[in-house]
Amino acid sequence: QKEVEQDPGPLSVPEGAIVSLNCTYSNSAFQYFMWYRQYSRKGPELLMYTYSSGNKEDGRFTAQVDKSSKYISLFIRDSQPSDSATYLCAMRGGSNYKLTFGKGTLLTVNP
Amino acid sequence: DTEVTQTPKHLVMGMTNKKSLKCEQHMGHRAMYWYKQKAKKPPELMFVYSYEKLSINESVPSRFSPECPNSSLLNLHLHALQPEDSALYLCASSQASGVSDDYEQYFGPGTRLTVT
Numbered sequence: 001q002k003e004v005e006q007d008p009g010p011l012s013v014p015e016g017a018i019v020s021l022n023c024t025y026s027n028s029a030f031q032y033f034m035w036y037r038q039y040s041r042k043g044p045e046l047l048m049y050t051y052s053s054g055n056k057e058d059g060r061f062t063a064q065v066d067k068s069s070k071y072i073s074l075f076i077r078d079s080q081p082s083d084s085a086t087y088l089c090a091m092r093g094g095s096n097y098k099l100t101f102g103k104g105t106l107l108t109v110n111p
Numbered sequence: 112d113t114e115v116t117q118t119p120k121h122l123v124m125g126m127t128n129k130k131s132l133k134c135e136q137h138m139g140h141r142a143m144y145w146y147k148q149k150a151k152k153p154p155e156l157m158f159v160y161s162y163e164k165l166s167i168n169e170s171v172p173s174r175f176s177p178e179c180p181n182s183s184l185l186n187l188h189l190h191a192l193q194p195e196d197s198a199l200y201l202c203a204s205s206q207a208s209g210v211s212d213d214y215e216q217y218f219g220p221g222t223r224l225t226v227t
Contacts, residue, residue, distance in 0.1 A: 031212070032212070032213070034215070034216070036218070041199070041223065042220055042221065043115075043117075043199075043201050043218040043219050043220040043221045044154065044201070044218045045218070046215055046216070046217055046218070049215045051213060088153055088154075090153075094212040095208045095209065095212050096208065097142060097144070097159045097161070097166065097167060097205075097208060098156055098159075098167065099154075099156070099216060101153035101154060102153065103152070103153055104151075104152075104153055
């Protein structure tokens with residue numbers, strides 16, 4: 001079983017849709033959870049950062065962490081064509097520099 | 112400001128060339144990272160510097176040689192690369208572990224390297 005599983009998609013939605021992106025993980029030592037957005041041929045951009053279980057909201061983006069189920073989600077409300085990108089989940093344990101990434105989900109938002 | 116800058120944006124080099132990639136951050140971060148990313152794959156960690164000392168080397172071939180001249184700068188020296196080393200090379204920075212475990216990691220835009 002891979003440490004982090006993420007459906008690679010591709011995922012195609014109409015503009016204005018609610019998008020749900022998900023990752024599952026197996027390592028119970030993971031405590032810090034991140035979502036990055038990466039446009040084609042660019043570096044990853046940090047979207048959301050959460051510690052332990054719970055929800056965090058930032059504008060149209062909501063990150064959820066459920067440590068009991070080892071499941072994290074990113075919701076995008078009112079999706080825009082500019083949200084079209086690859087979304088990478090990433091996580092790490094405490095006092096540990098190494099990020100473990102999911103494979104990334106390619107999202108296309110159609111106008 | 113959460114900016115990590117990298118130069119050059121693009122680099123084409125032959126297998127016998129020597130070149131260097133550069134990375135800079137002015138966020139006061141004391142940990143800096145090199146990643147390699149192939150197309151349609153997630154980034155793979157290569158090296159971590161913490162307080163200007165090499166902390167992690169993920170068994171990277173010696174044709175890649177990292178250097179951290181000061182807390183703001185990180186270089187990656189390249190020599191005798193192979194075509195399969197062509198990739199996007201990403202630099203990142205964060206606070207250092209030990210000060211606090213709660214820190215974010217920020218990436219630069221990357222250098223797209225092509226080895227011919």
